[in-house]
Amino acid sequence: MDKQVYIELMGQKGAGLTTVSKLLSEKLGVYLTSSDYYRSMLYLINLGYTESDFKSERAKRLCSYLTKMYPDVKECFNAKRYEKYVDTELDRTITNALKMDSSIIVDKHKIERGAPHLKINDDHYDKITIFVESFDFKICQERLYNVSPNYDEIDNNVIGANMKYSFGYSPVSYNTPTLADAALSDYIIINNGTLDELNDRVEEVAQKIKKR
Numbered sequence: 001m002d003k004q005v006y007i008e009l010m011g012q013k014g015a016g017l018t019t020v021s022k023l024l025s026e027k028l029g030v031y032l033t034s035s036d037y038y039r040s041m042l043y044l045i046n047l048g049y050t051e052s053d054f055k056s057e058r059a060k061r062l063c064s065y066l067t068k069m070y071p072d073v074k075e076c077f078n079a080k081r082y083e084k085y086v087d088t089e090l091d092r093t094i095t096n097a098l099k100m101d102s103s104i105i106v107d108k109h110k111i112e113r114g115a116p117h118l119k120i121n122d123d124h125y126d127k128i129t130i131f132v133e134s135f136d137f138k139i140c141q142e143r144l145y146n147v148s149p150n151y152d153e154i155d156n157n158v159i160g161a162n163m164k165y166s167f168g169y170s171p172v173s174y175n176t177p178t179l180a181d182a183a184l185s186d187y188i189i190i191n192n193g194t195l196d197e198l199n200d201r202v203e204e205v206a207q208k209i210k211k212r
Contacts, residue, residue: 001103001209001210002126002212003125004101004102004103004124004125004126005028005030005103005104005105005125005127005128005212006103006120006125006126007024007030007104007105007128007129007209008105008109008127008128008129008130009021009107009108009130009132010129010131010132010185011132011134012137014134014139015133015134015191017108017132019195020107020132020189020191020198020202021107023202023206024206025105027202027203027206028103028105028209028210030103030105031097031102031103031104031105032105032106032107033090033093033097033104033105033107034107035086035090035106035107035108036107037062038066038086038089038090039082039086041066042066042070042073042082042085042086043082044063045063045066045067045074046074048074050067070085073085086108090106090108094106098119098120098125101124103125109129126212128209128212129184130185130187130188130189131187131188131189132188132189132191133188133190133191134190134191134192136192187205187208187209189201189202189205
């Protein structure tokens with residue numbers, strides 16, 4: 001890679017964006033920031049979780065920070081509001097990475113859609129978009145309902161982001177990507193098989209990115 005990379009993933013929720021972004025992060029040695037990291041904690045706060053429900057200091061700090069920043073989350077469940085807050089936190093993390101001239105992977109499509117304020121310097125960054133496709137809608141839904149980050153065991157904005165999952169949660173929003181999104185992406189990764197098969201496909205893309 002001749003430049004720093006800014007990599008965004010897009011695809012329908014449950015297609016495996018977080019898994020793909022984690023694998024890419026590990027293979028490329030690039031920091032990953034995950035929307036799930038913020039989204040799921042907001043959901044837990046809405047359910048009544050507080051700092052005392054977490055063991056790690058990192059999880060306690062995140063719970064405390066989001067509770068103070070978005071106090072209305074405790075009062076009502078609002079999918080659009082949640083996504084707005086998630087975007088705000090992603091923007092903050094991405095902006096900090098860009099200021100440090102660091103490569104970064106984001107498991108949400110941000111730059112061309114809804115976040116023009118995030119300025120990427122083309123002289124320093126190679127912007128890459130990856131579309132993750134899973135053709136089984138039912139499986140995508142099951143993934144959403146059955147996984148959520150275990151906050152006592154994960155970290156965000158690190159290489160590989162230790163995204164281990166435990167308890168389930170309901171998806172807060174669902175946006176179906178269009179064929180145009182896939183057509184405009186730099187790479188497409190199909191996630192319809194085993195984890196080993198997915199790993200092989202991600203490895204192929206990672207090698208192509210390294211040669212850019």
